[in-house]
Amino acid sequence: MARPREFDEREALTAAMQVFWEKGYEATSIGDLTARMNIQRPSLYAAFGGKEELFEAALRAYSQMSLAYVERMLGSGESTKAALQAFLQGIIDGPGGGNPSYGCLCVNTMVELGPHEPKFAAITNDYQAKLTDLFREAVERGVRSGELPARLNPALIASVLSVTAIGLSVSMKSNTERSRVEPVIKEILTLIE
Amino acid sequence: MARPREFDEREALTAAMQVFWEKGYEATSIGDLTARMNIQRPSLYAAFGGKEELFEAALRAYSQMSLAYVERMLGSGESTKAALQAFLQGIIDGPGGGNPSYGCLCVNTMVELGPHEPKFAAITNDYQAKLTDLFREAVERGVRSGELPARLNPALIASVLSVTAIGLSVSMKSNTERSRVEPVIKEILTLIE
DNA sequence: CTCTTTCTGTACCTATCGGTACATAATATT
DNA sequence: AATATTATGTACCGATAGGTACAGAAAGAG
Numbered sequence: 001m002a003r004p005r006e007f008d009e010r011e012a013l014t015a016a017m018q019v020f021w022e023k024g025y026e027a028t029s030i031g032d033l034t035a036r037m038n039i040q041r042p043s044l045y046a047a048f049g050g051k052e053e054l055f056e057a058a059l060r061a062y063s064q065m066s067l068a069y070v071e072r073m074l075g076s077g078e079s080t081k082a083a084l085q086a087f088l089q090g091i092i093d094g095p096g097g098g099n100p101s102y103g104c105l106c107v108n109t110m111v112e113l114g115p116h117e118p119k120f121a122a123i124t125n126d127y128q129a130k131l132t133d134l135f136r137e138a139v140e141r142g143v144r145s146g147e148l149p150a151r152l153n154p155a156l157i158a159s160v161l162s163v164t165a166i167g168l169s170v171s172m173k174s175n176t177e178r179s180r181v182e183p184v185i186k187e188i189l190t191l192i193e
Numbered sequence: 194m195a196r197p198r199e200f201d202e203r204e205a206l207t208a209a210m211q212v213f214w215e216k217g218y219e220a221t222s223i224g225d226l227t228a229r230m231n232i233q234r235p236s237l238y239a240a241f242g243g244k245e246e247l248f249e250a251a252l253r254a255y256s257q258m259s260l261a262y263v264e265r266m267l268g269s270g271e272s273t274k275a276a277l278q279a280f281l282q283g284i285i286d287g288p289g290g291g292n293p294s295y296g297c298l299c300v301n302t303m304v305e306l307g308p309h310e311p312k313f314a315a316i317t318n319d320y321q322a323k324l325t326d327l328f329r330e331a332v333e334r335g336v337r338s339g340e341l342p343a344r345l346n347p348a349l350i351a352s353v354l355s356v357t358a359i360g361l362s363v364s365m366k367s368n369t370e371r372s373r374v375e376p377v378i379k380e381i382l383t384l385i386e
Numbered sequence: 387c388t389c390t391t392t393c394t395g396t397a398c399c400t401a402t403c404g405g406t407a408c409a410t411a412a413t414a415t416t
Numbered sequence: 417a418a419t420a421t422t423a424t425g426t427a428c429c430g431a432t433a434g435g436t437a438c439a440g441a442a443a444g445a446g
Contacts, residue, residue: 114367
């Protein structure tokens with residue numbers, strides 16, 4: 001047909017995602033993006049439409065990636081409690097192996113754009129709902145297997161874990177001193193004993 | 194000596210605080226500020242120095258105001274547990290009587306500027322530390338009065354409450370459906386039973 | 387090999403950003 | 417009342433924002 005793309009669209013999107021993750025939407029310029037994506041300005045517009053569309057794509061990609069990571073974390077291993085503990089600890093140590101200062105792109109977006117951009121709020125709400133679902137399923141499995149007490153309300157515990165995860169993520173963004181919030185994990189997990 | 198200010202500096206600062214609270218730092222323009230502060234551009238620079246300095250002043254003012262509000266909430270009333278419950282409920286209903294979509298300016302700032310602006314991170318860290326202190330003191334009072342069990346670790350409970358408050362505030366920003374997180378409060382408060 | 391189609395790179399567009407110069411208006415002091 | 421001093425309002429500054437026009441380069445189809 002014609003000249004093919006000289007860059008990998010998926011790689012470029014991942015790079016864009018990282019920039020938005022680190023700097024936020026407003027503080028990220030097109031120049032920041034093209035530099036990290038290693039493409040030229042018009043290529044960005046041709047491939048992704050514009051800053052807003054690119055951000056939407058990056059946010060969706062992040063959401064998928066993060067939820068897959070959570071599912072993997074909570075599904076693996078025999079102990080539900082150990083898995084939950086490890087996941088929450090991961091938020092403090094740096095989500096997905098990244099810097100804890102970056103937090104979670106979805107959480108960051110809830111704060112920066114949630115109240116003013118319904119399109120993005122819908123994505124982050126969906127993210128939070130699915131995250132809570134994954135927690136609920138994990139707790140249900142724990143209850144079924146007998147590891148966790150039967151009196152637990154899995155949906156309720158899941159909401160608590162979701163709020164806690166968000167709180168931990170935000171709390172680490174401006175103060176990365178782990179010891180400050182690390183004991184919180186253990187205390188929260190007494191709720192499932 | 195000379196011509197006096199035609200506006201009240203405190204009022205103007207409060208107006209600026211509200212704009213930053215609603216829109217965030219980056220998304221707020223000088224025009225947005227002067228419009229809501231009812232002053233002219235050069236007056237803003239003469240009185241506050243610039244956008245960054247104005248934001249710092251607004252952030253400090255918010256921190257003071259918010260901590261005073263928390264202190265009042267947690268100090269009043271006979272029951273520590275009821276006070277904590279009311280405070281957390283207030284986050285969901287709208288902090289300080291405002292819209293819950295705005296969340297808390299300090300929390301918003303942790304997310305938007307925390308990792309990149311040490312000057313502001315210092316202010317928000319101080320805020321969080323003092324908030325946690327107020328929680329700890331409240332729990333200590335509850336323990337001393339016999340309302341709460343003596344086995345509690347007040348500092349630990351305070352950290353949990355602080356993380357929970359942040360999580361609730363953020364969670365409400367992109368989804369103001371109260372019923373989604375309301376039960377979380379009750380469940381968290383079982384930790385002090 | 388030629389032509390058509392798509393992508394790349396440079397250069398540029400307008401709008402808006404944070405910040406300021408300057409003339410004018412208003413007050414406290416003398 | 418005259419003057420010195422500060423605030424106000426308009427108009428503007430350079431820099432940068434997001435976005436695009438256009439010419440040249442590269443690859444498929446014939």
